[in-house]
Amino acid sequence: MSRYVISLGGNALGKNATEQKELLKEVAKAIFPLIEANHDIVIVHGNGPQVGMINLAFSESTSTPMMPFAECGAMSQGYIGFHIQNAIYNIMQEKGFHRPISTIVSQVLVDVNDPAFQHPTKPIGSFYTKEEALELEKSQGYTMVEDAGRGYRRVVASPKPLDVIEKTSILSLLHDKQIVIAAGGGGIPVIEKDGHLYGVDAVIDKDHASAKMAEIIKADELIILTAVDYVYLNFNTPEQKTLKNTTLDELEGLLKENHFKKGSMLPKIEACMAFVKATKKPAVIASLEHAALAFKQQSGTIINYK
Amino acid sequence: MSRYVISLGGNALGKNATEQKELLKEVAKAIFPLIEANHDIVIVHGNGPQVGMINLAFSESTSTPMMPFAECGAMSQGYIGFHIQNAIYNIMQEKGFHRPISTIVSQVLVDVNDPAFQHPTKPIGSFYTKEEALELEKSQGYTMVEDAGRGYRRVVASPKPLDVIEKTSILSLLHDKQIVIAAGGGGIPVIEKDGHLYGVDAVIDKDHASAKMAEIIKADELIILTAVDYVYLNFNTPEQKTLKNTTLDELEGLLKENHFKKGSMLPKIEACMAFVKATKKPAVIASLEHAALAFKQQSGTIINYK
Numbered sequence: 001m002s003r004y005v006i007s008l009g010g011n012a013l014g015k016n017a018t019e020q021k022e023l024l025k026e027v028a029k030a031i032f033p034l035i036e037a038n039h040d041i042v043i044v045h046g047n048g049p050q051v052g053m054i055n056l057a058f059s060e061s062t063s064t065p066m067m068p069f070a071e072c073g074a075m076s077q078g079y080i081g082f083h084i085q086n087a088i089y090n091i092m093q094e095k096g097f098h099r100p101i102s103t104i105v106s107q108v109l110v111d112v113n114d115p116a117f118q119h120p121t122k123p124i125g126s127f128y129t130k131e132e133a134l135e136l137e138k139s140q141g142y143t144m145v146e147d148a149g150r151g152y153r154r155v156v157a158s159p160k161p162l163d164v165i166e167k168t169s170i171l172s173l174l175h176d177k178q179i180v181i182a183a184g185g186g187g188i189p190v191i192e193k194d195g196h197l198y199g200v201d202a203v204i205d206k207d208h209a210s211a212k213m214a215e216i217i218k219a220d221e222l223i224i225l226t227a228v229d230y231v232y233l234n235f236n237t238p239e240q241k242t243l244k245n246t247t248l249d250e251l252e253g254l255l256k257e258n259h260f261k262k263g264s265m266l267p268k269i270e271a272c273m274a275f276v277k278a279t280k281k282p283a284v285i286a287s288l289e290h291a292a293l294a295f296k297q298q299s300g301t302i303i304n305y306k
Numbered sequence: 307m308s309r310y311v312i313s314l315g316g317n318a319l320g321k322n323a324t325e326q327k328e329l330l331k332e333v334a335k336a337i338f339p340l341i342e343a344n345h346d347i348v349i350v351h352g353n354g355p356q357v358g359m360i361n362l363a364f365s366e367s368t369s370t371p372m373m374p375f376a377e378c379g380a381m382s383q384g385y386i387g388f389h390i391q392n393a394i395y396n397i398m399q400e401k402g403f404h405r406p407i408s409t410i411v412s413q414v415l416v417d418v419n420d421p422a423f424q425h426p427t428k429p430i431g432s433f434y435t436k437e438e439a440l441e442l443e444k445s446q447g448y449t450m451v452e453d454a455g456r457g458y459r460r461v462v463a464s465p466k467p468l469d470v471i472e473k474t475s476i477l478s479l480l481h482d483k484q485i486v487i488a489a490g491g492g493g494i495p496v497i498e499k500d501g502h503l504y505g506v507d508a509v510i511d512k513d514h515a516s517a518k519m520a521e522i523i524k525a526d527e528l529i530i531l532t533a534v535d536y537v538y539l540n541f542n543t544p545e546q547k548t549l550k551n552t553t554l555d556e557l558e559g560l561l562k563e564n565h566f567k568k569g570s571m572l573p574k575i576e577a578c579m580a581f582v583k584a585t586k587k588p589a590v591i592a593s594l595e596h597a598a599l600a601f602k603q604q605s606g607t608i609i610n611y612k
Contacts, residue, residue: 016371060367065322078384102475103411169408195399
């Protein structure tokens with residue numbers, strides 16, 4: 001019996017409610033072996049396309065009020081959490097093996113002095129003309145940047161996760177052998193000021209949030225499920241090499257050689273390294289398709305402390 | 307030490323995120339005495355205006371996909387749950403008294419054969435012209451009705467809540483003395499078919515959901531917080547009479563005399579009666595403003611079994 005944090009890509013969830021429900025049937029099937037083996041499981045999901053969609057709906061709609069990005073993230077946790085807990089409930093019913101499952105709406109603490117707030121880089125929401133962009137900078141205080149000829153977009157900070165505010169609730173449920181969905185989309189980012197928590201418009205990388213979650217709940221393994229079976233060196237070139245087993249030291253060297261793409265494999269590698277460094281436990285990057293094998297460490301890139 | 311279910315009106319939450327955060331500071335203050343006294347607390351909130359807003363954003367937006375009403379409800383649970391847990395966390399910080407609090411995204415079971423599905427009555431979303439309404443009936447299978455000269459609106463069913471799917475998670479958290487926000491908006495309505503749960507476009511009355519929740523978790527008292535201090539007979543007439551203490555028998559008689567307004571006081575009375583009948587425990591209808599007194603049964607209408 002081990003304790004796992006599973007990080008699930010927001011791109012694996014589809015573009016609308018119907019697609020998301022279909023895709024999650026496969027996710028539920030993939031995760032079921034861990035459930036059946038009675039392991040402790042926390043599922044952290046991405047929300048990039050989904051929170052973008054919610055944000056877009058509110059900005060395009062003319063009769064609804066402005067909706068802050070943190071609140072859109074909270075909505076995406078309800079939306080995606082509902083579908084995941086529903087899909088896993090249903091597969092358990094099919095298999096005749098039941099464990100309680102639920103979603104905890106999660107705030108994740110970030111540092112108001114995180115340097116990321118000085119250099120927002122994460123594009124969110126719709127495209128605007130230069131004039132509209134200037135107007136939004138003035139009226140809303142947004143930071144707007146040009147996005148490769150497609151127009152102007154708002155960018156928000158991507159600060160590092162420091163704590164999961166609802167961790168005690170998550171631990172209580174794990175203690176009772178329940179499956180938990182939490183820190184969806186990396187969590188609703190909150191900062192602390194005079195002891196109070198305030199939501200901020202930012203995006204916490206969901207792999208970094210998974211790593212922090214895994215550290216906090218003392219997970220035995222962090223599993224990042226993505227679209228590729230392994231981490232590759234020289235990806236998509238004739239020199240492509242599959243990385244099956246690696247260590248912190250080896251990855252440090254590879255990072256210096258800039259092997260991994262920003263916004264794609266790099267944050268996953270960095271998140272795994274943070275978890276492995278903090279806990280000396282292994283992390284795995286594997287494909288959703290081969291999740292069952294990855295749970296047995298028979299597929300995916302395994303990152304060990306030494 | 308007692309166990310309470312507190313039902314909170316969606317109209318008390320405001321029209322946008324800023325207003326909601328402000329109003330919830332007052333709600334948090336009102337509920338704090340129960341928290342400090344170490345009682346078990348489950349908070350069920352309404353979501354009428356909020357789920358309407360989310361639904362409206364998606365129907366007005368041109369580039370986002372159609373969003374089913376059940377999913378909009380799930381979003382409202384994330385949105386409102388985040389704000390409630392944040393507000394209560396903050397008041398606890400101020401008072402230097404902390405208990406864990408979190409929101410459980412909740413599915414609530416309804417019967418696919420509930421007669422309510424044959425007679426949908428609950429108006430949701432935007433107003434349409436007659437032509438648009440006919441088109442929506444054809445393309446989406448919606449039931450559209452004319453709304454008092456203001457145009458056509460979709461109506462959905464308001465079936466009775468039968469079970470809270472995530473009850474085991476809620477009970478685990480209560481057992482660990484944590485505060486739980488659950489079944490927001492009456493819960494995401496799901497039907498069971500061949501052992502699987504499916505979300506349906508419907509609205510479960512949040513007071514009825516609170517009563518069912520209170521019954522399931524064996525609450526000692528159901529408290530419905532609303533805009534008025536008491537239940538009144540002949541409300542807003544010279545014969546207005548305050549109902550302070552009452553019983554199931556007395557209420558049965560008053561119901562026959564049609565004393566209470568549909569869509570307003572009637573569902574609250576019926577929800578209280580259902581809880582009191584099932585458990586022989588008391589229910590209270592009181593104002594949010596005098597919640598602290600209501601918790602001590604010094605304000606509000608108390609409904610006893612006998």
